Amino acid sequence: MAKKTLDVLTESMFYILMALKRENLCGTDIAAFIKEKTNGRVLIGPATLYTILGKFEQEKIVKEIDVSGRKRTYEITIKGKDLYERELQRLRLCIIDAESES
Numbered sequence: 217m218a219k220k221t222l223d224v225l226t227e228s229m230f231y232i233l234m235a236l237k238r239e240n241l242c243g244t245d246i247a248a249f250i251k252e253k254t255n256g257r258v259l260i261g262p263a264t265l266y267t268i269l270g271k272f273e274q275e276k277i278v279k280e281i282d283v284s285g286r287k288r289t290y291e292i293t294i295k296g297k298d299l300y301e302r303e304l305q306r307l308r309l310c311i312i313d314a315e316s317e318s
Contacts, residue, residue, distance in 0.1 A: 222275065225303045228260050229268055233300040236278060236292035243269065243288065272296065 225233070228250075235241055235249040247260050269290060272278040277296035282289040292300070 222277070222299060224306070225299070226268075227258055228264055229272075230300070230303055230307075231258055231260070232265070232268055232272070233277070233292060233296055233303075236290055237297060237300055240281060240289050240291045242290070246290070 222229075231250040231253065232246055234253070235246045238249070241249065243262065243265050247262075247265055250258050250260050269278060273280065273290075275295075276293055277299055278290045278292055280288050281291045
């Protein structure tokens, strides 16, 4: 059976949604949030960031709400918030499973 797109998020996708769940941000601010939140463990370059944002826009997970020159500001949609919460729950279950094996 083929996997549905976005059934499981990559780490970068998850952190992008985390950033946008907090507030509307431009790409540079999203990357800075991720770097700070993960203490530099997760670094996301512009190509990866804008590829993911483009895919998220196409899937209506985020939407562009402002363009000022080259700066584009994004907002998470209800669909995006639901996706984030589902992934968060999936990760919590993974941790519970892993801890039961320790």
